Amino acid sequence: MRQPPKLATKIFEWLCGTAFIEDLKGDVDELFLHNVASKGLLRAQFIYWKQILSLGFSYSLKKRKQAVSYSHFYSPNRFTMLSNYLKISVRNLKNQKAFTLLNIIGLSMGMSIAVLALAMLVELHKFDEFHQDAHRIYRINTIVEKDGNKEIFASTPPRLSQLLTDQVPQLESSVMINDQFSAEIQTDRSDIRVEGYITEPLFLETFDFPLQAGSRFALNEPNSVIITAELASKIFGETSALNQTLPTEKWGQLKVGGVLATFPERTHFMFDLLIGPGSISGFKDQSIHNQWTNFYGNYCYFKLAEGYSKDKFLSQVESISAEGANYFNEETRKATYRIQSLQDINPSEDIEDETGCIFERSGFWLFFGISLLILLPACFNYINMSVARALKRSKEIGIRKVLGSQRRQIIEQFLVETTIVALISTVLAVYIFQLIKIEFTSTLAAGSALSLDISFEMVLVFLLFALVTGLLTGAVPALYFAKISPLSALKSSVSDGKVSISGIRKGLLIAQFALTLIFMIGIGALLQQYRHSLTYNLGFSKENVLVIPFDKEKQELFRTELMANPDVNSVSFSSSIPGTNLNHRAFAYFEDLQDSMRFYNVDIDDSFIANMNLRMKWGTPPTGKGSQIPEVAVNEEFMKDLKLINPEADSLLVQLHDEKVRITGVVVNYNHEPLNSRIYPMMLRHTDQAPYALVSIASSDLVQTMSSLETSWDRLFPNQTFAATFLQDEIEKAYDFFRVALKIFGFLAFLAITISSLGLLGMVIYATENRTKEVAVRKILGANKFELLKALAGMFFKLWAVAIAIGIPIAYVFYDFALIRMYNKFSEGVGFIEIALSVLITVGLGTSAILWQTNKIIRINPAINLRNE
């Protein structure tokens, strides 16, 4: 058979669509046969392909296609059609009030978290935009490589920035910032802790932080600072702060040489005050070695001249930084540099030693993922419900099609409808977002820098989001309806009488139920863990113990004073409140070995171990009396590590960095730190000066005891306020992150449950409404309530069962893993009770939605139902 290539013919037909091409095809076929006879099959086929392509994209075909696609009735004015779509959509939405309402509420809840994430993204991209020439400001990151590990630091060696400033004329300005300044400002009421930048006047020239009083050159004068408007009003209130003094213990009297005006919060800089390098003794006199390798907390910002490119600057940096290579080599490290634009700082990648307020990208994506997890079920619901409504709308679609509606027009109709719903939902979602944003920012570490006020850009992003959501969600029902043949649509055979909830829709419902379950179990597990952490036996007695911070110089005086009180059982002192985080790290060394081991140091008095009911495994508690060598007690973990490093040693002497100590006792491991931390090696060291008094009281009248304690306090420390708290409250405070997690989980679970309940309700309404007649007939034939319920709602209960079977194992594995990772061995894992309770609550909510609707249908008098049609 001498046939032209089939593929080419297919492609041609596909290109032509419905256009009339009989004659064209005849022409190419005829030519093909000629060519086969004269030039051979292969060549003929080649020519055929060429001809097909030339015809396929020719003007004549385009013209023919236009001729078939435009009828005389077709209006070229797109707006006529659009207004028609809008009108029909609005009528349809009004007609289906219950569905519309369910959809809008569900979608708006689903969108609220996504809106929050988008608002945050928009805001982060505007960070530090308010500085003039922000696009020309860069900073240098240091990439340090050691043993094959690469770490990026936001900070820069001070020596490098000095060399760059001196040698590169194209730098319009270069600012060095050191963020290691902190001080306690003493005021009448209490000390205010402030953090600041050590920098030069150029800082205020390069960045737009306007001064409301004073001069930026105040930074050149010793002991003179520039403070922010917030700090000024906090300390001085209404009175002018300029030229006042700030007393500090560490830095002496600091004079206020300038006050900044309030500036937009959207900056990554976070400081309360600025101070010149001249005020800090020994700030600059470091060896060159240290100026290269010791760059922690030292940042350099450069404003490049117009037209001086980032790449040229980078090559300059690379050549100038050659000097430092040797110094890094001495420490077997290797440093390279890169340029980071001011506007790329937020949201940032994972960078070490950051300054100010930084939002990491990875956390951000996680947040986006969660928002999608909430949004998707809402979209599924919409799709589910619209497709389920096919029965009701099939006549409309059928008539439209018969009247000549094209596929595209049906699709557009549905897309317009969904977009309207999505737009309304977005407005509601933005409202919800306004309600939750303050709660949200308060749970973030750097949240105070986010104002999340609605801006023009945000509105644009929200609109775009609404459109995208609308179009994507609408696509499924639109394509579904466009596919229906007009004949079957008019005959109502689309979903012929039967309540067909297809496999996919069942799958979606199950996924939703399972997701809801997982969130609910999460709440249950967190609540249980919170309770568990608070009641866990930490290994020391925490009941009825007061924690009183005091001036540690007067430890023994304070003890005598306290013991004189009849309600006080015992008093002990410690440098750290047991049950809270430890931060005093120290190292022990071994003489012959290079090795060292790390441990936590806690200073205690003689009675701490006895009073806190710590159990001794061996030996006696350390005392301050006796031998020259200080005595310490250690925990079991310490001994374990000690043996690991130095198994031979039988001496109880331990070399610390400046002295030797002797171990006199070993205490049984106890949780000095919160349960999310392992038990680390710990050394309890005797001291006469510990800043916390732990007072065990036995009181029948707490108010009276407290006031008598306060009286004795006032005798000893007349100028200081008495601040006693219960140890249990302090421990509870260490678990505050639980409350944050509970709040977040609670809200997410609330959204997930509402959305899935709404979706369920929609499906039940649909399933029951289409079966009113069936129910009536069944009832007349004598079915009882239970049988009817089984017939109507049986499927949903089956779906629940599947969802439970899927959701529980996932939730169990997920939380058990997450919790055990967080809690090490102190957690009991996820228990049966919390899972059972969570499941019960979720299923209960879902069941009530099902029963509510089915009951409504079942209760109707069958006569009325039957008369309806």
Place this chain on the structure above:
Amino acid sequence: MKGFIGEFEELVLLTIANLSKEAYGVAIMEDITHRANRKLSIGALHSTLTRLEEKGYITSFLGEPTAERGGRRKRYFELTQSAISALNDMKSLRDELWANSKINLSIQ
């Protein structure tokens, strides 16, 4: 006058006139290929035919089914009156220019 006729369009019109009752796609294409010795693609030819039809120089009709083309019909083309007058205008313009030529255009 209804617009200008291009050189290729003139060639196609005259070929249709030559082929008279047998003027359909393949025939026109082969005639032009042989006579003018130029290669042309079927797409270009049909585009030109479509344009000429739009301009009102030719009309077309479908013929009887032919066994040779698998039962498909041929589309035949005919010149309209305006095509004939346009061709005439073109020819007289040309004749005039030839006659008035100041240089001897005849080939020795």
